[in-house]
Amino acid sequence: MLTIFGVPAPLLFGQVLLGLINGAFYALLSLGLAIIFGLLGIINFAHGALFMMGAFVAWMLLNYVGIGYWWALLLAPIIVGAFGLVLERSIIRRLYGLDHLYGLLLTFGLALVIEGLFRNQYGSSGLPYQIPHALQGATNLGFMFLPNYRGWVVAAALVVCLATWIVIDKTPLGARLRAATENAPLVQAFGVNVPRMVSLTYAGGVALAAFAGVLAAPIDSVNPNMGTYFINIVFAVVVIGGMGSIIGSIVTGFGLGVVEGLTKVFWPEASGAVVFFVMVIVLLVRPAGLFGKTA
Amino acid sequence: MAARTAAVVLGVLVLVAPAFLLSGYNLFQLTMVAAYAVAILGLAIVTGYTGQVSLGHGAFYAIGAYVTAILMTDFALPYWATLPIAGVICAGVGFAIGFPALRLTGPYLALVTFALAVAVPQMLRAKALEAWTGGVQGIVVTAPDAPAGLRLSQDQFLYLFTLAVALLLFGLARNMLRGRMWRAMVAIRDQPLAAEAAGIDVARVKTRAFAVSALFTGVAGSLGALAVQFVAPDSFSAELSIALFVGLVVGGAGSLPGAVIGAAFVQFVPNIAQQVDKSAPGVVYGMLLVAALYFMPAGVAGALRNGLRGPAPRRSAATKSTTKPQGGTIHVE
Numbered sequence: 001m002l003t004i005f006g007v008p009a010p011l012l013f014g015q016v017l018l019g020l021i022n023g024a025f026y027a028l029l030s031l032g033l034a035i036i037f038g039l040l041g042i043i044n045f046a047h048g049a050l051f052m053m054g055a056f057v058a059w060m061l062l063n064y065v066g067i068g069y070w071w072a073l074l075l076a077p078i079i080v081g082a083f084g085l086v087l088e089r090s091i092i093r094r095l096y097g098l099d100h101l102y103g104l105l106l107t108f109g110l111a112l113v114i115e116g117l118f119r120n121q122y123g124s125s126g127l128p129y130q131i132p133h134a135l136q137g138a139t140n141l142g143f144m145f146l147p148n149y150r151g152w153v154v155a156a157a158l159v160v161c162l163a164t165w166i167v168i169d170k171t172p173l174g175a176r177l178r179a180a181t182e183n184a185p186l187v188q189a190f191g192v193n194v195p196r197m198v199s200l201t202y203a204g205g206v207a208l209a210a211f212a213g214v215l216a217a218p219i220d221s222v223n224p225n226m227g228t229y230f231i232n233i234v235f236a237v238v239v240i241g242g243m244g245s246i247i248g249s250i251v252t253g254f255g256l257g258v259v260e261g262l263t264k265v266f267w268p269e270a271s272g273a274v275v276f277f278v279m280v281i282v283l284l285v286r287p288a289g290l291f292g293k294t295a
Numbered sequence: 296m297a298a299r300t301a302a303v304v305l306g307v308l309v310l311v312a313p314a315f316l317l318s319g320y321n322l323f324q325l326t327m328v329a330a331y332a333v334a335i336l337g338l339a340i341v342t343g344y345t346g347q348v349s350l351g352h353g354a355f356y357a358i359g360a361y362v363t364a365i366l367m368t369d370f371a372l373p374y375w376a377t378l379p380i381a382g383v384i385c386a387g388v389g390f391a392i393g394f395p396a397l398r399l400t401g402p403y404l405a406l407v408t409f410a411l412a413v414a415v416p417q418m419l420r421a422k423a424l425e426a427w428t429g430g431v432q433g434i435v436v437t438a439p440d441a442p443a444g445l446r447l448s449q450d451q452f453l454y455l456f457t458l459a460v461a462l463l464l465f466g467l468a469r470n471m472l473r474g475r476m477w478r479a480m481v482a483i484r485d486q487p488l489a490a491e492a493a494g495i496d497v498a499r500v501k502t503r504a505f506a507v508s509a510l511f512t513g514v515a516g517s518l519g520a521l522a523v524q525f526v527a528p529d530s531f532s533a534e535l536s537i538a539l540f541v542g543l544v545v546g547g548a549g550s551l552p553g554a555v556i557g558a559a560f561v562q563f564v565p566n567i568a569q570q571v572d573k574s575a576p577g578v579v580y581g582m583l584l585v586a587a588l589y590f591m592p593a594g595v596a597g598a599l600r601n602g603l604r605g606p607a608p609r610r611s612a613a614t615k616s617t618t619k620p621q622g623g624t625i626h627v628e
Binding site for chain 2: 037043091094095100104106108109115120235238243272276279
């Protein structure tokens with residue numbers, strides 16, 4: 001059997017693939033966080049809870065309405081995004097004049113409420129969600145078997161991340177968005193409805209989290225705690241990538257997923273802490289993050 | 296002057312009275328309030344006064360608790376002697392963290408310190424340190440007995456001891472926060488550039504503030520370990536750090552009485568939430584937190600000072616007020 005650095009190749013590739021999948025979730029989540037932070041200046045602690053909501057909405061659509069995976073992939077982000085819109089309009093908006101901290105604590109409180117409500121209703125044992133029919137099975141790549149669904153998750157996440165990047169970097173809408181982060185009153189003076197843009201941006205970031213939640217539903221069981229696992233690491237990803245950097249979140253998300261996967265192969269005990277270790281090193285060398293603008 | 300002395304005597308009486316009126320779990324809860332108040336006081340020094348946001352003070356609390364536990368079990372040191380050692384060690388760690396923290400501001404520092412809070416329990420679990428930390432099992436701490444001659448139960452003594460240390464530290468903080476150091480800290484919080492121009496050594500004040508802050512929170516951890524009589528990695532998860540921060544903001548960042556109110560919130564509100572709704576205490580706790588921020592953005596202490604002004608956000612000690620969302624920057628390259 002082929003071995004690389006004394007490790008059987010299938011094991012190595014398997015962990016790299018697992019890393020890529022985790023990385024796909026890191027990338028989608030940190031991208032949403034970065035966009036929200038960029039315009040609203042809020043560290044959205046509710047992000048993990050909204051990710052979990054995405055998975056739950058997919059499950060509800062299937063079990064209560066009979067709508068399957070593919071439509072859920074479209075509908076769940078819209079539904080959860082709309083929920084985010086309501087949150088922003090009704091509660092989060094109140095704290096804009098205040099320090100970042102208040103937004104952070106407020107969204108933390110909201111996360112507790114959302115997770116608690118779902119735990120109350122559905123327990124914490126987890127609900128099953130089937131892999132869609134078209135993506136069952138696995139493909140033989142020659143050096144390893146790739147479960148089709150996992151390949152799909154990585155591809156879908158990559159496409160959505162890049163699409164988001166293109167929207168922000170290349171379209172007039174994105175240009176307004178970037179302008180508003182630099183100087184909101186001026187952009188408003190040019191006739192752009194900045195408050196509406198802020199609301200929609202929050203909804204957009206939330207929709208990305210919900211999209212990730214639907215992707216995750218068939219991998220993890222759908223349970224109220226599924227967001228908490230990711231969110232701590234995603235915060236570290238955001239810091240490493242450079243807060244507010246779009247491309248930074250994408251690259252760092254996938255990259256750290258792979259690094260974590262490789263650590264599981266070569267030094268399993270350290271795999272839980274490796275992301276934080278990387279973070280410390282990056283901060284010592286480049287305090288603004290890998291892709292951050294240095295002041 | 297006489298009125299003042301009377302007020303102090305009355306205050307001390309009110310604080311000491313619970314030791315003889317309450318017992319068991321109720322008294323233990325008050326002991327924890329005193330310990331948390333010291334921890335939040337530490338956080339207030341760095342976040343409320345210097346304006347450096349720390350979401351990782353649970354880490355200092357944990358280090359203080361473990362230092363006390365290890366010194367008492369492995370080195371057979373008396374309980375009271377472990378407190379200053381825990382404080383000094385935490386001050387050292389805080390000083391070391393204060394340096395890289397100089398280069399970070401606002402939400403950045405918040406996330407980095409939060410990572411510290413996530414990483415510390417994992418380190419405490421590590422196999423390499425198991426001989427010291429007891430790994431996942433943790434360490435059982437023997438409760439101190441009251442000194443011979445004092446007819447007090449262990450609970451009573453623990454409460455009074457914690458109270459005495461807390462009062463001492465609050466007094467220290469109050470004196471410190473009246474002097475040059477305090478003015479320098481507030482200047483740095485409000486106008487960093489002007490502060491520097493006025494000749495304040497910003498880096499020195501900030502790192503010192505971090506060290507002093509860590510010292511307070513570390514001693515609080517020691518007190519907590521004595522009160523709970525057990526330390527384990529799971530007691531010091533990232534949630535503890537957030538809880539301390541919640542206490543700071545709910546109490547009113549940058550006010551000493553606020554630290555006590557915040558500590559009461561941290562200790563009692565989760566229990567109340569548990570009683571209201573057993574299956575989902577998080578919901579009640581979260582709602583109370585959201586409501587507190589919504590109605591009293593300046594904290595309870597601030598609200599008492601200003602009168603309840605409803606949802607209109609007011610400028611509070613830890614905030615710089617502007618009328619637009621304080622956006623960060625978004626960029627693509």
